[in-house]
Amino acid sequence: MSTDEERRRRRHEPSPYLVIVGDDSRGDRKHVSPSASRNTGPILSALKPLLPSTGLVLEIASGTGQHCIAFAREFPGLSFQPSDPDPAARASIDAWRGEDSNGNILPALDLNVAAQDWWAAVDGPVTAIIAINLLHISPWAATTGLFAGAEPLLAPDGMVITYGAYKRDGRHTAPSNADFDASLRHRNAEWGVRDIDDVADVTRSHGLDLAEIIDMPSNNMLLVWQRI
Numbered sequence: 001m002s003t004d005e006e007r008r009r010r011r012h013e014p015s016p017y018l019v020i021v022g023d024d025s026r027g028d029r030k031h032v033s034p035s036a037s038r039n040t041g042p043i044l045s046a047l048k049p050l051l052p053s054t055g056l057v058l059e060i061a062s063g064t065g066q067h068c069i070a071f072a073r074e075f076p077g078l079s080f081q082p083s084d085p086d087p088a089a090r091a092s093i094d095a096w097r098g099e100d101s102n103g104n105i106l107p108a109l110d111l112n113v114a115a116q117d118w119w120a121a122v123d124g125p126v127t128a129i130i131a132i133n134l135l136h137i138s139p140w141a142a143t144t145g146l147f148a149g150a151e152p153l154l155a156p157d158g159m160v161i162t163y164g165a166y167k168r169d170g171r172h173t174a175p176s177n178a179d180f181d182a183s184l185r186h187r188n189a190e191w192g193v194r195d196i197d198d199v200a201d202v203t204r205s206h207g208l209d210l211a212e213i214i215d216m217p218s219n220n221m222l223l224v225w226q227r228i
């Protein structure tokens, strides 16, 4: 995590990812992110043929919690464990959880996948680990840590699903992604759009390989990583 990010969290400043929709002064801590509002539908459609009907799904970097509540409504037989290292994000996730009529969302966990042994706080095995817009908006240690934790946590037929912008064969897939990459690196030199091959080198060292690439709107991709 960057020094700026740590400073912001110590001062309890709001996350730049989160936009307040409820009245915080009255305790409504639900937030929305415009990008999550746009991509929730397409992500749900991509997940439908992938996820089994029962099991535990761990979401890393849940952000506002909008994805988690939508997943929980769409997949009532699955249990969802949301998480985020940001306290404001966890407050928003838990506020959305208050609208969980299926009762299949667990309280948000404080998980930082760049931290050592982060997976010890999760009661596995898990059927799937989902990380949306994390790999490019975090230092590389978050990518290596995510898959290090997937190795002990995943059930034998489990999968890791990552969503975001990626390079293929060392090249951006669209000019807008190159601009996005430059803006990310300007904000934090440790962030940036990752190359699928570099991510695959990490996953293979933890017994996982790329099983599927699903093209998504706005030059994003949903990647499915399964045990070799």
Ligand SMILES: C[S@@+](CC[C@H](N)C(=O)[O-])C[C@H]1O[C@@H](n2cnc3c(N)ncnc32)[C@H](O)[C@@H]1O
Residues within 6 Å of the ligand: 001, 017, 033, 035, 036, 060, 061, 062, 063, 064, 084, 085, 086, 089, 111, 112, 113, 114, 115, 131, 132, 133, 134, 137, 138, 142
């Ligand atoms: C761009 S937001 C994405 C949030 C949400 N998944 C979405 O797509 O709307 C990135 C999220 O990653 C979280 N994050 C950053 N570094 C992390 C880490 N090392 N481990 C877990 N989460 C992290 C941030 O707190 C933030 O909520």
